Amino acid sequence: MAEANQQVGAIVVAAGRGTRMGSKESKQYLLLEGKPILIHTLETFQRQPLISNIVIVTGQPDVERCREWVRSYGLDKVTEVIAGGSERQESVYLGLQAIQTPWVLVHDGVRPFVTGKHIADCCEAAWADGASVLAVPVKDTVKVVDAHAFVESTPDRRSLWAIQTPQAFRRSELLEAHEKARREGFLGTDDSVLVERIGRRVKVVEGDYSNIKITTPEDLDYAEFVRTRARSRGED
Template identity: 60%
Template sequence: MGKLGVIIVAAGRGSRMGTAESKQYLQLGQKPILVHTLQLFQNIQEVDEIILVVGADDVDRCSGYVADYGITKATQVLAGGAERQDSVRQGLGALQPGTEWVMVHDGVRPFAKKEHIFACLTKTQETGAAVLAVPVKDTIKVVDGNNQIQSTPDRRSLWAIQTPQAFRLALLLEAHEQAERAGFLGTDDAMLVERLGVKVSVVESDYYNIKITTPEDLPWAEWIVHNVRGEA
């Protein structure tokens, strides 16, 4: 198999957290959230390289994390773009020659289970594109601008999409290039690949693989660290 590169995107400001500090730098256990995420991929043998994309003001701080916590697979810490999609594109351009596979992962999602990451990678090597996801538990409603329900999709067809999302590198590069030419902004990388008419496979993950986004997520994240996914 060709080389596997991981792009960790952590350039967001995270206004929903309501803290002066960006959410990826808040402490979880004894370390910043982002460090937990970096260590997760550092400790996966199959990962050849990590590209970390952060806010321009945070490059020095994150380069310090990489050095202090021994993240030897992190070859570059880059300043991201205006949108998440721009940041991923920066990361794609920085991957080493010989990289065949790429995973894109949220810096504030420190609890992806290694077995699920492997399953996502395996499915990608079979199909070219795969994402982690979980079936939604709640009934979902489509609501209009007046806060009135328009429709109720069948819950059995609805999945909440997570990261990592994994792709053959050439495919994701093409998807980003086409999106850039069309001025199309997607909410995740899978959406850009879907635009090409390529089927993206879903690999079932679990509900611990949370994205730490709002204040309510922090106590839940602390519980997960101490009870489920702690680095014993």
């Protein structure tokens, strides 16, 4: 268990509509082995001893059903279920208002294959270095392309990492970063880029390629495969 000044809360963001999934239902509520994707995600944070409380940020129409799931699945670490904003960044900012732990993890609700080790590794790195993100080395060659579809350069693949969640920060610094972005009208692609803008270095923690963000029907097919493989190995 973390000491008082190391207590960690989690903001799980599940407010997106997921138009790329091509379904009427939001992607975080689609079933994976008979259980909503979001619940698989939340149960991992529920089991992790380092996490003291969880805030779910979802769409306004989905607040009540999420609260009901919290009760029915026994997710007693969930202290708040709140409505998010029109952008993910706004949803995280609202989540920060509902959590008071010195440290905070931000995680995508549609990454159900996060593990307790991922969470612990991000916490340890953040405590040591101030901020951390889970990531994996890029496998493919990446090209920088101009507006006319011509290659401009080829970055060294060894320096490229694909960023995942969770991402871990001091709550005070993440709040400062979000408020600076709001004042300046800056919209980032993740929370770490906001923290980078206030001068904080962010430590990269190696994760796992299976920690996918489920956004397309193909991702859901892969998720079913991962769950089946884990079950055959006797893994949770």
